[in-house]
Structure formats: C-alpha cells, structure tokens
Amino acid sequence: MTPISYARLHYPPSIVQHAVWLYLRFNLSLRDVEDLLAERGLDVGYETVRRWVARFGPAYARRLRAMRPRPCDTWHLDEVFVSIGGRLMYLWRAVDAEGEVLDILVQQRRDKRVEPPRDCRRPQLLRGRGYHEQDDKQVFA
Secondary structure: OOOOOOOOOOOOHHHHHHHHHHHHHOOOOHHHHHHHHHHOOOOOOHHHHHHHHHHHHHHHHHHHHHHOOOOOOOEEEEEEEEEEOOEEEEEEEEEEOOOOEEEEEEEOOOOOOOOOOOOOOOOHHHEOOOEOHHHHHHHHO
16 A cells, blocks of 8 residues: 655645544534644644545544454345335345345345345455455465
8 A cells, every 4th residue: 555645735744634633533514624733833724624534534544444344254134124104115135144244235125136145255245345356265265
C-alpha cells in the first residue's frame, strides 16, 4: 500500500487526520469541524476541511478496510420473514462462525431459482461488497 503524501500542506498531518476523523466519524458539518478546530486555536476554514476529506478520506477508508480482520472461513445464511409497512419481506443475513453479521439483504419476494444453498461457503449476497474472489482463495485454500 502506498504511503499517504502530505506534501504541500500548510498544516501538519496530525491536524489533517484529526479534522477528517471528526467529520467522518461523528457526522458533523464542515462548519462544526471548523468550530471545533477553532476552539483548539487552529484557524482552518470549512472549505479546507472539505478538500481534506475529498483528498484523504478515500485513502483512510482503504487503509481501514485493509486492516479489518477477515471473516471466519465458515459462513451460513439466515432467512427471516419480516413485516415492513404491513408487507411480508424476506431478510437474508450472512453470518460467520463467530456470529458476526457480514451482510444483510431485504427482498420483496423469494426467488427459488437464485436462492443460495443453506450451507454455502460464500453467500451470493456478499459478491461486490468488498469481498473479492482472490481474498476467498486465500481464506478458503
């Protein structure tokens, strides 16, 4: 993974990281982050915080995803019938062996042709959600 470059920034990397963390972690507005930094004696504009989030936010997210522990090698699917707004819906949950919910899918109708098997090792609903084929080969090999 390539290191994040903080070249040509007026503020130290710790200030940039803290501002981006405040904005993304606590769902604050840009002006709220500006006010919080001003309370710490930093004169940073909200537009600067917006640029930092646009520039460094995706890189931080990639690093956090890479550090996330891999799920267990055995998964199972739970199918639950729920009533949402008075209509019967089908709730599918992919759960690993430790009970960690990996993914959730809600459908209006149950399509038996594409229904995943009960004891599959890689649920269909996890495709395209951050779990790649190459990762599975490493985990399930």
